[in-house]
Amino acid sequence: ASSLAAKINFKALRRKPSKSFNVRIVTIDAEMEFSCQVKWKGKDLFDLVCRTIGLREAWFFGLQYTEKGSVAWLKMDKKVLDHDVSKEEPVTFYFLAKFYPENAEEEMVQEITQHLLFLQVKKSILEEEIYCPPEASVLMASYAVQAKYGDYDPKIHKPGFLAQEELLPKRVINLYQMTPEMWEERITACYAEHRGRARDEAEMEYLKIAQDLEMYGVSYFSIRNKKGTNLMLGVDAFGLHIYDPENKLTPKISFPWNEIRNISYSDKEFAIKPLDKKTEVFKFNSSKLRVNKLILQLCIGNHDLFMRRRRVDSLEVQQMKSQAREEKARKQLERHRL
C-alpha cells in the first residue's frame, strides 16, 4: 500500500477542478447538457456535440444562439464565452443546419445527417417558413408518414391513425373544404404507394422534393439599395439573390457564386462585385453591422462548399461514402431476407 501511495501524484489530486460552465444543446429532436470549460473555443463544444450524436458530416451544421434578438452562430475559432451569449446557465445553443446541400442525395452520406436535415426542413415547412404548394405538401406528408410508420398495412393503419399528426401547413388546409378524414384519406392513398421504402429512403425522398422548393435553404435578410428601396437578400448554396419583399420565391436578380469576384462590406454598406467587369457593382445596406457580419459568414461558408463540391472528394469523404454504400447494401439485403 505504501508503494502505491508513493506512486500517486498528490499534487494532481489537490489540483482544483478546471473552471467550467453548463451548456444546453437543443437539437431538432433532443436536448442534452454538457459541462463546457471556460477556455473552450466554439470548435471544442461543436466537436463534442458532433461526437456525442455520431455526426461526421459536420460542415452543414452550426450552433445557433440569439444575439440581441437576431440570429447568430457560434464561431469555431472564438472562445464560447467571448460570444455575446446570455451567461445564465445553462447557456443554450441550438444545433441546426447552417448550410444546405445542393443535392442531398449526392452529398449527404450518413443517415443521421439526412435525418436531422429532414426534421429541420419538415419543421420549416409546417411552420410556413418555407412556402410549399398543396400538392407537394401532401406528397411530402406521405413520405413523412412512410418514414415514421413503415409500410402501409390497412390492418394496423386504421382510419384515424393520423389524427394526432401534424402533417400539413395550416395555410394548405385552409385552402380546401376538406375534413381531417378527407386529408388523411388523401395522404394515405399516396403513403400506400411507398411500400418497401426504409426510413432513410423515405426521408431522402422528402428532401429531394423539398430541395426544389424556391425558399428551401435560403437565408433571407432585409436590405435597402442605394436608392433606399426595401429589398430582400437571399443567401443559399447557389449564390446571392435579390428579391422584392412581396415575392420571396422568384429573385429579381441572382449572382451565382462562380460569377462573383468579391463580396465586402464597410460599416453598413455591402458590395457584390461581379466577375464580369462590365456588370455594375451591386451595393446595399443592411439593418445592422451585426447582420453584415452574419451575411458575410454565410457567403464565405456557402462559397467554400460550392467550391468543394466541384473538387474531388477528400479521402475522408470518399471513405464515408464507400462505408455508407456498403451499409446501405447490407441493410437492403437484410430487408429482402426479412
Add this chain to the structure above:
Amino acid sequence: PVPKFGPYQKALREIRNSLMPFANESG
C-alpha cells in the same frame, strides 16, 4: 437543367387534380 420536381411531376399532378374539386372559392 433538370426540371423541378422531375420524377414527382406525375404524382404531384394527380394530387393537384384530386384536390381541385374541394378548393375554396377564395383560394
